[in-house]
Amino acid sequence: MSTESTTKPAPPLAFVDTETTGLDPFQHDPWEIAVIFREGDLDTEHVFRIQPDLTNAEPKALEINRYHERTSAPNWQWHNRRNATERLYGLLNGVILIGSNPGFDAEMLAHLFGRYYDQPKPWHYRPIDIATLAAGYMWALDPELMAKDPGPISSRWLSRQVGVEPPGTDGHQALVDARWAKAVYDAVTFPTGTPAPDVRGFGPRSEYTGGAQ
Numbered sequence: 001m002s003t004e005s006t007t008k009p010a011p012p013l014a015f016v017d018t019e020t021t022g023l024d025p026f027q028h029d030p031w032e033i034a035v036i037f038r039e040g041d042l043d044t045e046h047v048f049r050i051q052p053d054l055t056n057a058e059p060k061a062l063e064i065n066r067y068h069e070r071t072s073a074p075n076w077q078w079h080n081r082r083n084a085t086e087r088l089y090g091l092l093n094g095v096i097l098i099g100s101n102p103g104f105d106a107e108m109l110a111h112l113f114g115r116y117y118d119q120p121k122p123w124h125y126r127p128i129d130i131a132t133l134a135a136g137y138m139w140a141l142d143p144e145l146m147a148k149d150p151g152p153i154s155s156r157w158l159s160r161q162v163g164v165e166p167p168g169t170d171g172h173q174a175l176v177d178a179r180w181a182k183a184v185y186d187a188v189t190f191p192t193g194t195p196a197p198d199v200r201g202f203g204p205r206s207e208y209t210g211g212a213q
């Protein structure tokens with residue numbers, strides 16, 4: 001019998017969202033990636049902007065996430081691809097990914113990491129989908145309400161059920177969507193009255209400017 005503790009420290013959490021040039025990780029690129037990294041009682045916000053290959057971009061995707069409008073703004077700045085990818089990989093190494101349909105973001109990021117790393121998926125193998133999490137919570141809380149809708153359940157509807165207003169016209173920006181994932185996760189997992197972690201951002205728009213921390 002061992003006297004050593006078998007309790008492992010909980011992995012850090014990473015609330016993630018990516019804006020991409022389309023839905024196919026083989027053809028399309030993530031161009032804006034937000035990570036809210038939670039370790040202990042501190043959240044740090046990071047945004048990476050990596051110039052994509054637009055060859056096969058889906059016009060509809062670029063319209064939805066306002067690619068041309070946002071990237072032509074005077075204060076827009078692309079990060080160095082290699083540096084940003086290395087920083088991102090370091091952040092996501094060993095975390096639990098949390099997002100709205102995070103499997104999508106994971107595939108997009110794995111293709112980016114695959115250019116530079118042997119292990120393109122450095123995170124815990126089971127990401128957490130906030131919609132599934134909220135649905136489980138609501139099934140426990142109000143099964144009659146949940147049973148009324150036999151179809152696929154909207155993440156936005158579920159978000160409102162747990163008291164979080166989903167993004168409006170400011171949505172489809174990576175950091176806005178990552179903050180939304182965090183808010184839904186916290187609404188389900190923080191008992192009332194528990195203080196949520198402090199947030200430390202990078203500058204007024206919480207942009208990752210490279211090198212800090």
Ligand SMILES: [Mg+2]
Binds near residue numbers: 018171173174
């Ligand atoms: Mg998004």
